[in-house]
Every structure is written in C-alpha cells, then in structure tokens.
Amino acid sequence: MSQSEESVASRPEGRDAAVRMRRITKSFDGVRVLTDVDFEVLHGEVHALAGGNGAGKSTLMKILQGVYSLDAGEIEIDGRPVQLGSIQDARAAGIGMVFQEFSLVPTLTVAQNISLGVEPLSRGGLIRDREAVRRAREVFAEMEVEVDPRAKVGDLGTAYWQLTEIAKALSQDARVLIMDEPTASLAKHEADALFELVGRLTRRGISVIYISHRMDEVYRIADRITILRDGRRLLTEALADVTPAQIVEGIVGKEIEGQMSYQQRPARDGAAEPVLELQDVTAGPRVRGVSFSVGRGEIVGLAGLMGSGRTELARVLFGIDPLGSGSIRLRGQELRLSGPQDAMAAGIALIPEDRRAQGLVLEHSVRENLTLPLLGRMRRGPLLDDRKGRSLARDLIERFSIKVADPDRPVRRLSGGNQQKVVIAKWLGTEPAVLVMDEPTAGVDIGTKSEILATIRSLADEGMAVLVISSEYPELLAVSDRVVVLREGAVHRQLDRADIPDENHLQLAVQGA
Amino acid sequence: MSTTMGPDASTDASAAAPASRSPLGRVDWRRYIIYIGFVVVFVAFAVTLGDQGFLSTNNLLNIFRQAATISIIAVGVTFVISCAEIDLSVGSVAGLSSVCTAMAVSQWGVLAGVAAGLGVGLVVGSINGSLVSLLNIPSFLVTLGMLGIAVGVAQWITDSAPQPIRNDTYNLVFGGGNFGPVPGLLVWMGLFVAVGAVVLAKTRFGRQVLATGGNRVAAEFSGVRTRRIKFQVMLVSAVVASVAGMLYAGRLESGRFQWGSGDELSAIAAVILGGTSLFGGYGTVVGTLFGSLLISLINNGLILAGLDTSQQQVVRGAIIILAVALARRK
Incomplete structure (x- = not known):
C-alpha cells in the first residue's frame, strides 16, 4: 500500500x-x-x-x-x-500563517497591521484609516473577540498579538x-x-x-x-x-516515556544542608515576602500563574533587580547583590526565559557564547587565551551533547533545542552552587526536553541546588523533589513531590482552589 | 458575545490598558514633547528677549527662513529614519546640487539648471539606494562614503570656486524672492512639509515605509517589498536634498560646495527632536518641521541674547540632548 x-x-x-x-x-x-x-x-x-x-x-x-x-x-x-x-x-x-515569533509591526495600530499591504484607498490614492478600522472591527466581531483596532500593537499583550495575526489572515480570506x-x-x-x-x-x-x-x-x-x-x-x-x-x-524514535515521569532520587536531607535560603524576600510590586530554601542536591520546582512573581523572583536572585527587603543567604552567608556579576561570583547561575533575547548573542559563534561567562578564566596577562577557550568549549559541547559540526559556527544556525543546550552549558561552565532555570524547555521538542530534564537530574545528583521555574506541570512533576507554589508574589504552598498524586492536584494548588 | 479574551485578560495590566485608555487620560505626552518644548522655548525667549526685537515680524520671519532648507532636507530624512535607515550624505548632496545647478543655469538656462540639480539627487539617490537594498551595505556606511564623494566632486568640478548665478528668474523662484507677500522659501518649505506629511501618514508607500522600519520581517511577510522601499527612501532623501541645494543656490545667487555642509546633523537632530523613532517604525513630518523650527528658534534667541558662536554651539547641543532625553520612551 x-x-x-x-x-x-x-x-x-x-x-x-x-x-x-x-x-x-x-x-x-x-x-x-x-x-x-x-x-x-x-x-x-x-x-x-x-x-x-x-x-x-x-x-x-x-x-x-x-x-x-x-x-x-x-x-x-x-x-x-x-x-x-x-x-x-x-x-x-x-494560506494564512500565525507565526511563532510574532510578525506584526509593533509601532503600527491593530487595524494598520491587519490592512498592511491591502489598505483601503480613496479615489485620490490616500489610505482610508476609518474604513480599515471598520473592517478590522468586522473581522473581530466574526471571531467573537474584543480587540481595540486603534490600539498600538506594541502596547498590547501577546494574546492580542495572536488574535491580530489571526484577524489579519482571515481578513485576507485565508x-x-x-x-x-x-x-x-x-x-x-x-x-x-x-x-x-x-x-x-x-x-x-x-x-x-x-x-x-x-x-x-x-x-x-x-x-x-x-x-x-x-x-x-x-x-x-x-x-x-x-x-x-x-x-x-x-x-523521537525511541522510548523516552521514563524521562518524563518522576524518578525517585536518593533521599536528600535538603533541610539539613540548605544552600540557598530566602527569608521574606520583597522586591518591586510583584515579589512580596517570599521565604523558602533549596538544599544541596535538591531540585525545587517553582510554580505559579503568569504574574505570580516567578520570573521577577529569579531576576532578584540573579541581582538584576534590587532586593527591597528580606535576605538571601548562600551557604549561610548573606548576599548583597548589586548586579549579575555579584551573583555569578557568589555561585548563582540563571538560565533566562527568553534564551534568544537574554541568553545568547545569536550572531556570535557557539564557542564565543559558551566562553562568555568564563572570560576571567581564559586570561593570560591582559589578553585572552583563545586556545584555552577552545578546549573549554569543546568540553562543554561534549558534556551536553550539543549537536554542532563546528564550534565556530554562529549559534543562530542551531536548532532551538541545541540553542537551549548552549545556554545551559554556558552557565554550567562557571560551576555554580545554585542553578536557577526559568522555563528551561520552552519551545524545544520532546526529545530535547527529556535530555534537558535528564541533565537537570544529573546536576542535582552532583550536589548542585537547582530551582526550576516552569509553567508546564508535567515538567515540574518530572524533576522536582519539592514544589513551591507562588501566588501574588508570596509562597502560597510548599508541596513534597510525594504528596502530589497527579497534575490536576498541582494545577488546583497553583490556581488556589 | 460568547467568549472574549478582553475581560479575562483584564488582570494583565499591560494588555488591559489600551481598552481602558480614555482619549485624554493616558495621552503619550512624550510624543508631543516637541510642541511643548517649542512653546516653552518660544515663551521664554518672548519674555526675556522681547526688548531685543524677538517678537518683531521680521525676526519671526527670519526664524522660519533659517529653518526652511534644513526642514526640507529633514522631510526626506524623516522617511529614511522611519524606515530604520540613515542618510549622512544629504548636506553634501545639497552642495553638489547647488554647484551643478549654478553651472548649468549659466551655460544653458533655467530648465537645464533644474534638470541638473534634480539629476544629482536621482543619481546619488540611486547609488545609495542600490548599495543599501541590493548589496545590503548598512546605510550609515554607504552615505558616510557618499558624503565625502559628493563634496569632493563638487569641489573638483569647480576648482573650489563659487559659481555665481546671474539669472534673475532662477534666483527669484528658488528662494531669493517673494511669492506675493510670502517669502518664496517659506512656500517651498510649506509645500515639502505638506506633501511629505500626507505621503508618510496617508499613502500606502508611507505605511510601507513605517512597516519596514518597524519590523522588516513582518512587512516582508505582509507582501511589502522591503528592498524596494529601502531603495525608494534613499532616493527620496537624495532628491529632496538636491532641491534644498537648488534653494541654497537661488537664495545665495551662487553654487558652492560648502552649501549644506553639516546640514545632515541638523536635519537628523530635527527629525529626532520631532518625535520620529531613531529605531524606525514611527515617523512624523509635522514633528520634523517643529524640530527644525525649534533649532532655528534656539539659534535666533541665542544670537539676540548676545552669545558668541562657540557658546551658541554648547547651549544648542545641550538643549538637543535634553529634548531627546525627555522624548525617550521608558
């Protein structure tokens, strides 16, 4: 057949x-x-x-x-x-396309974007903006959603961008x-x-x-x-x-089910040996009195809805945003972080959420990206020792099985999953004591995802304290030994992995039922 | 309405803002900083320099007259910057155009002079545009090179000598005379600003320029031929600059390679002061006009206040930085 x-x-x-x-x-x-x-x-x-x-x-x-x-x-x-x-x-x-990386012009309004290239013209050849707004309203009415056609796209949230893209495709009879x-x-x-x-x-x-x-x-x-x-x-x-x-x-062509389910790891006395301790951490409007700790070799999942303060907390931990009040201790020592340099020196690494924008210099080579946080170790006098950089990069590529033919190729050319591995490898090169990962598997395929989860587990096995921030419950459940649920900037609940029977349970905890 | 994302999303402050924005409640005042700045500076000068004749009709006309050529050049540059490109060659294109026009007018008459001037713009603009859009060379580098080339050619073909224009018709029409009671330069300025404003805000070309500058990939995927748009804005900018050169020639009754020298910086300052985004995607020709007027106003006031040239430059630079800093978003 x-x-x-x-x-x-x-x-x-x-x-x-x-x-x-x-x-x-x-x-x-x-x-x-x-x-x-x-x-x-x-x-x-x-x-x-x-x-x-x-x-x-x-x-x-x-x-x-x-x-x-x-x-x-x-x-x-x-x-x-x-x-x-x-x-x-x-x-x-x-054929209409709703793009993964949105393809609207942020400086134009919703209606202007929808009509881009097919603007209604008056007889004199001028654009009839009112007509464009009217047509945009019509499409949104058909879609049964409310979007203001006169709002500037750049001022809107991502959900509206997507609706605008769909409206744009529909208005052109997709x-x-x-x-x-x-x-x-x-x-x-x-x-x-x-x-x-x-x-x-x-x-x-x-x-x-x-x-x-x-x-x-x-x-x-x-x-x-x-x-x-x-x-x-x-x-x-x-x-x-x-x-x-x-x-x-x-x-993926092979059985990987196991990677996505929780694996009981050797018992940790996380409480006995805390590496990272947060006490009443408060910063900006979104983080309001967060207290919890992460032990040596422990993986703690951080769950919460959008706007619950997850990402903002990560930024404070990495010294990007200033700490308002409260304290952050690393191995019992109180940290004063005035910038990412301080956090790195103290042994905290952050793998950011938007890896393209925050984690990588896309035009630079894989090697240059990998060695960026390690430049201090590559110095020979005032100059950089390129040979040392090359061997460091080679080690990291091997350790994280990054699929790249030549470390001198630009990172931009790698697939999304491999780019993510470069970001992770880059920070682990600094051998941090605490690793904070914000949405570590966003936008990667399931094969790469399971590899990343396996990497997280093995890092914890080596004794690293890991904080995983994720909005994907299966992922949190797959790696976390403990889950901290944030709500409105404060710790809502702390759950041992053993006390979470399934995804629904976690979801209910997050949504605060 | 069965389902809406609007009410659901109202917890998200950034998403809900546009829906709840009243017409006056959240006006983006930064966008109007140029008009506010213009009024503030004007009033300040009117109060402090009223005795020195700041408010006399003649002085006010002078402010406009001095702003005229810069604002015409700046109209073209507004398109370039809206498209996320830059044109550093406009000043020297004006100089080259003034020289070529002057030589052609004395040899063959007014029409030949006009053709020569426009020809300079078309040729330089086509070269700039081709290098930027076909070879993908950054416009900063292309026009930096062209800045030197145009001035060099102008100096070369004239042996650095001024080229007098003794044709009264030409001088009268191109900036030297009055149209009725109104100085000709102001009419030219009004014409370019009006046409430029309508083209940028109300035509498909203008919209495509903004889209290309705002997000080139999105524009491309929306069917905009962004290469062609980039070519066209470079062409427009050079042609407009060549007209400014012809106006220099008419007002000063001669063509010289120095005319327009340094105008690229004043024009770019006027465009940015006016509120056009240096990163492309948003542009306003009327804002550009007021940007030029503000610069001219400041120059005029500082002269009346008795500052010498060096002091003027310092104060002018500081005011421009201040205005741009205030206009910056976030």
Whole structure:
C-alpha cells in the first residue's frame, strides 16, 4: 500500500481536502530535508503536525507558504493544482500563517497591521484609516473577540498579538491557517480562549494546521495528526486511534516515556544542608515576602500563574533587580547583590526565559557564547587565551551533547533545542552552587526536553541546588523533589513531590482552589 | 458575545490598558514633547528677549527662513529614519546640487539648471539606494562614503570656486524672492512639509515605509517589498536634498560646495527632536518641521541674547540632548 492511499484510509468520510501536498521533496545544498512527504488537511479540520527538531515540519510549512520552492511533488488547494512561487501566491490561494515569533509591526495600530499591504484607498490614492478600522472591527466581531483596532500593537499583550495575526489572515480570506506553537506565550485562560476560537473557525469550514510540542493541546483540539521524522512522513492517524506514548515514540524514535515521569532520587536531607535560603524576600510590586530554601542536591520546582512573581523572583536572585527587603543567604552567608556579576561570583547561575533575547548573542559563534561567562578564566596577562577557550568549549559541547559540526559556527544556525543546550552549558561552565532555570524547555521538542530534564537530574545528583521555574506541570512533576507554589508574589504552598498524586492536584494548588 | 479574551485578560495590566485608555487620560505626552518644548522655548525667549526685537515680524520671519532648507532636507530624512535607515550624505548632496545647478543655469538656462540639480539627487539617490537594498551595505556606511564623494566632486568640478548665478528668474523662484507677500522659501518649505506629511501618514508607500522600519520581517511577510522601499527612501532623501541645494543656490545667487555642509546633523537632530523613532517604525513630518523650527528658534534667541558662536554651539547641543532625553520612551 502506498503512502497516499494509506492517508486516504484514515480520512473521515465525506469531506474534501482544502490542501493536499503530494510526494513533496526538498533539498538544501544537496542535503535532503524532505522525502516524498504526503500531507493533507480537510475543510474544517484541525490537523496536528508533529516531529522533532529537524524533522522537516517548518520546511514543509514554508513550502506551503510560498517561502521555499519545492524540488519535486505537487500541491493542490481545493482540488486545483497550484504553484506557490511567493508569499503573495500562497496568500492569494488562501494560506494564512500565525507565526511563532510574532510578525506584526509593533509601532503600527491593530487595524494598520491587519490592512498592511491591502489598505483601503480613496479615489485620490490616500489610505482610508476609518474604513480599515471598520473592517478590522468586522473581522473581530466574526471571531467573537474584543480587540481595540486603534490600539498600538506594541502596547498590547501577546494574546492580542495572536488574535491580530489571526484577524489579519482571515481578513485576507485565508481558508487554511498554519499555527506554529500558538500557545507558547499564552497564559492558560488565554490558551483556552484560543482553542474556543479555533473551534468556531473550523465550524465555518476553515482548516487549521496545528504545530505544537504540547501533547495535551493536540489531543484537545486536533482531529488528526501527521508525524514527520527525518524528513519522511511516519504516520497520519485520527487522534482517537493513537496513544500519547505512540506519538512521543514516533517523534523521537525511541522510548523516552521514563524521562518524563518522576524518578525517585536518593533521599536528600535538603533541610539539613540548605544552600540557598530566602527569608521574606520583597522586591518591586510583584515579589512580596517570599521565604523558602533549596538544599544541596535538591531540585525545587517553582510554580505559579503568569504574574505570580516567578520570573521577577529569579531576576532578584540573579541581582538584576534590587532586593527591597528580606535576605538571601548562600551557604549561610548573606548576599548583597548589586548586579549579575555579584551573583555569578557568589555561585548563582540563571538560565533566562527568553534564551534568544537574554541568553545568547545569536550572531556570535557557539564557542564565543559558551566562553562568555568564563572570560576571567581564559586570561593570560591582559589578553585572552583563545586556545584555552577552545578546549573549554569543546568540553562543554561534549558534556551536553550539543549537536554542532563546528564550534565556530554562529549559534543562530542551531536548532532551538541545541540553542537551549548552549545556554545551559554556558552557565554550567562557571560551576555554580545554585542553578536557577526559568522555563528551561520552552519551545524545544520532546526529545530535547527529556535530555534537558535528564541533565537537570544529573546536576542535582552532583550536589548542585537547582530551582526550576516552569509553567508546564508535567515538567515540574518530572524533576522536582519539592514544589513551591507562588501566588501574588508570596509562597502560597510548599508541596513534597510525594504528596502530589497527579497534575490536576498541582494545577488546583497553583490556581488556589 | 460568547467568549472574549478582553475581560479575562483584564488582570494583565499591560494588555488591559489600551481598552481602558480614555482619549485624554493616558495621552503619550512624550510624543508631543516637541510642541511643548517649542512653546516653552518660544515663551521664554518672548519674555526675556522681547526688548531685543524677538517678537518683531521680521525676526519671526527670519526664524522660519533659517529653518526652511534644513526642514526640507529633514522631510526626506524623516522617511529614511522611519524606515530604520540613515542618510549622512544629504548636506553634501545639497552642495553638489547647488554647484551643478549654478553651472548649468549659466551655460544653458533655467530648465537645464533644474534638470541638473534634480539629476544629482536621482543619481546619488540611486547609488545609495542600490548599495543599501541590493548589496545590503548598512546605510550609515554607504552615505558616510557618499558624503565625502559628493563634496569632493563638487569641489573638483569647480576648482573650489563659487559659481555665481546671474539669472534673475532662477534666483527669484528658488528662494531669493517673494511669492506675493510670502517669502518664496517659506512656500517651498510649506509645500515639502505638506506633501511629505500626507505621503508618510496617508499613502500606502508611507505605511510601507513605517512597516519596514518597524519590523522588516513582518512587512516582508505582509507582501511589502522591503528592498524596494529601502531603495525608494534613499532616493527620496537624495532628491529632496538636491532641491534644498537648488534653494541654497537661488537664495545665495551662487553654487558652492560648502552649501549644506553639516546640514545632515541638523536635519537628523530635527527629525529626532520631532518625535520620529531613531529605531524606525514611527515617523512624523509635522514633528520634523517643529524640530527644525525649534533649532532655528534656539539659534535666533541665542544670537539676540548676545552669545558668541562657540557658546551658541554648547547651549544648542545641550538643549538637543535634553529634548531627546525627555522624548525617550521608558
């Protein structure tokens, strides 16, 4: 049975394909990235597209958006063969994209962004801004969401950016929406609202291609799933017919279930040997009297909703924001942090949330990024000893199995998961006593995620005190020995891992029920 | 309305702000700092320098007249900066244009002179634009090089000698005469500001310039040909600067390579003072006009106050830094 017949087999009866891609093949510089991939989306269907980093998801979608040309294969939209030679072609054919890294102009208003490139003009050739606002209102009314079309995009929260992007695609008569990790920067209630919106859109016959690493979301909103691995299509199935374990195995190609479940580590007397102690830490409006401690070799998870003060607390610990009152002690010694240099010197490392913006100099090489916090150790007189830097970088690359052919290549070229490993490796090179990680696995695929979690465990085994800040409950439950729940800037509860039976329990604790 | 994200998200202060913003409650006063600054400085001078003739019609007209060429150049530069590029060559393009115009006017007459002046703008603008948009060379470097080239050419073809213009028609139309009761320079200034303001705020080209400057990738994905836009803003800037050069030639009845020298800095200062974002994405031509007027106003007041040139430069520099610091967001 050929692949395309097989995909027809799993298709629900009586619905036509909005998009059908057949035997798509694509190479870059002689390297095959897609081989004979079949992919189709029906009218009104939510079709999840999954695969590890480098599996070919984004290449396939960029072909559909007209960004890349295809080497072989064909694309049909509503049954008609099309050539998608440019972004404009794809848009005219009804393909809309909701970008992972948002693609709006922050200095323009919502309505101006929606009408960008297709502004309504008066007879004299001038833009009719009022008409643009009216049309934007219409689209938002159809979507049944409230967004002020006159607000400047840069002043709005990320949830509104996304709604604006969706509105922009819909206003240009998109029939197929590609959503790439759409919930990555949304709070839970915002994500829920997005799922409801997706439901309303599909009922009107609009199709959605949904790319996400989050399994629960895929099960919640998708009808079918296609998994790519190494540039080939592995399977297309109705979600009712596959288990999460099958999907995970399909993506990473090996059984890694174990990594994502909690592993009982040798008992720690964290309380007896506290490394980091916080006493009534107060700073700014968001952190109001936080007290807890992290012991040697202990992993403490920090949970809380957006705005609960999680990230702000991390910034205080790393000396970025000043401590208002209270005390931070490291191995019993009170710290006075007037900047990240002090925190680093004391032995605290922070792996920031937005790794591209805060953790890496994207244009610099892997080696330069890895050795940036270590420059002090590479000195020979007033000059830097490059040879020492090279060997330090090599050690780190090996220790964290970073996939890079040449340490002198820019970090920008690495996949998201490998970039994250560079950030982690970079800070661990300083051999800190306390490691603070803010959303350590945001935006990486499940294979890399489990590697990162394994790294966290082994660091703790070596005696490091680790504080993991995360909004992903499965991840917190997988590594934490203890979970501290923050609410409105203060410790709401502290739970031993053994006292948390499941994810729901933790979620209830976080939401304060 | 079955579901809205609005009420849900109201806990998030930043997201909820725009919805609850009243028209006057949260006006971004930084955006209007130039108008506030203009009024404050004007009133201060009117009070302290009223006796020295600051408020006389003639003096006020002088302020406008001195602002005219700078503000015309600055209109073009507003487009460039809104697009997140820079043009350092405008002053020397004005000088080269004044020289070429003067030579062509004396040889072949007014029309040839106008064509020569505009030709300078078109040629320089096309070269700047091609290097920036096709070869991706930063505009800072391209126009820094062009600054030297244009001045050098102007000096070379004239042997550094002034080129007098004895054609009264030319001198009258291009800045030397009055149109009715109004000085011609002011009419030119009004024309460029009005056209520039409408083009930037109300046409598709202007919107695409702002989009390219605000987020080039987003603009590209929205179907804006950002390379072409970058080419066009560099072209516009050079052509506008060449017109300013022709006005120098008309007002001073000669072409000289020194005309316009240093104007690029005044023009950039005027644009930034006016509220256009140095990082692109937001621009206002009317703000630019007031930026130029403010600089001219300060110059005028300091002269009346009896400060010498060196002191003027210090005070002017300090005022510009202060204004930009106040206009800075966050």
